[in-house]
Amino acid sequence: MAGVKRLGLIGHPVGHSQSPSLFAARFERLGRDDLTYEAFDLPDISSFPAWSQANPDVVGLNVTVPHKSAVMSYLQNLGAEAEQIGAVNTLVRTPEGWVGHNTDAWGFRRSIQPFLKNTHERALVLGTGGSAAAVIWALRNVGIEAAAVSRSGRSSEGKLHAGVPVIGYDELNPALIQHHLLVVHCTPVGMSPNTEGMVAFPTTNLGAGHLVVDLVYSPPETRLLREAHAQGAVVLNGQDMLRLQAERAWEIWSEAGV
Ligand SMILES: NC(=O)c1ccc[n+]([C@@H]2O[C@H](COP(=O)([O-])OP(=O)(O)OC[C@H]3O[C@@H](n4cnc5c(N)ncnc54)[C@H](OP(=O)(O)O)[C@@H]3O)[C@@H](O)[C@H]2O)c1
Structure with missing residues (x-):
């Protein structure tokens, strides 16, 4: 046409x-x-x-x-x-x-906004890829400190923005998790069709004060979110972020005359 x-x-x-x-x-x-x-x-x-x-x-x-x-x-x-x-x-x-x-950072920020409380001062971001970089940037912009969690532990330090600490999954413990009331999952683990997959995060250390966000949106409830919900945490999947990052992309294309 x-x-x-x-x-x-x-x-x-x-x-x-x-x-x-x-x-x-x-x-x-x-x-x-x-x-x-x-x-x-x-x-x-x-x-x-x-x-x-x-x-x-x-x-x-x-x-x-x-x-x-x-x-x-x-x-x-x-x-x-x-x-x-x-x-x-x-x-x-x-x-x-x-x-x-x-537009991932914008979409992420807008998607968590309704769920954020003053207590969400520090975040653990699981993964060190492109989506983790966008999430950490967005969190820092609203004054939330973030540490990344990587399979390769501290040796991944420097992969993300300057000054972002990186720890290993084996360093996660009850006190550390209680100190970080926001947890954001930024890996592909648990995505369809491998829906029983989950990163090595000890969900039994989560509680009612936690907000757990999974960027994965298919399935709508990953194993991580199911286990976090069972511990009393507030949970959010990646569906809103997906919709919002697309909305922002559309704005950018429209501004460019598409
Ligand atoms: N909702 C949305 O709008 C939205 C937007 C962007 C992305 N996402 C989703 O977010 C997820 C991550 O995206 P991405 O672009 O950041 O992916 P990526 O760059 O491919 O991977 C992110 C990180 O996940 C970790 N990882 C990979 N395989 C793993 C495994 N088997 N076990 C544990 N950790 C593993 C790695 O970190 P380490 O090697 O340091 O452990 C890797 O750097 C995807 O599922 C994507 O679909 C959703």
Whole structure:
């Protein structure tokens, strides 16, 4: 169809992504039959420049695992947040080249806002990947101190922003967990189809004062959230964040004239 603008998602794999149906519903609501949103499976990010050249009608992209950091070397420019976080999840094509933004931090912050209390002064962030970097950046921005938890323990220090302490799962103990009333799970463990998977977090140390957020949204209740809920913690899955980061991506594309 003439005049169609293509949007989409790059990553690997992308088959299970909810983004195409989320955006199709949005375009229908807005009466935008000039827009499409597709999932593009790109196993190797080094093919991005050639892929981009072969698809000049793609005007905006979301970026997912495993390319959120690696794609940055192919971009012309970065938004301030993306630069500080060190990962992008939204791209806009401009005449000069691709510009990268990070809307995960924005989506995460907005999603937890209704659940935050004054007692949530310190957070344990499980994982040290792109989503952990966005979450830690967002938490620091609202004055919440965060420490990351990694399978490789303190040797992962320096992988995230300057000054973020990293500890191992074997260092988690009841006193430490009681001292951190916000826990954010930022690994793919427990995602469908491996729904019985869970990181080595001792959920029996959680209690009613804890807020436990899992960025995973499929299944809606991961084993981590189920166990945390059973301990009396308030729990939140990644569904709201997913919706909100997409909303912010749409704002960025709209501001760019899509
Ligand atoms: N709701 C949303 O809108 C939203 C947005 C972004 C991401 N997510 C979800 O968040 C999750 C993480 O995303 P990401 O991009 O940060 O992923 P990632 O970069 O692939 O992995 C994050 C971290 O998880 C840890 N990890 C990986 N495999 C593990 C395992 N088998 N056991 C324990 N830890 C493991 C690793 O940290 P260590 O090696 O240091 O342990 C890794 O750095 C995914 O499920 C993604 O779908 C959701």
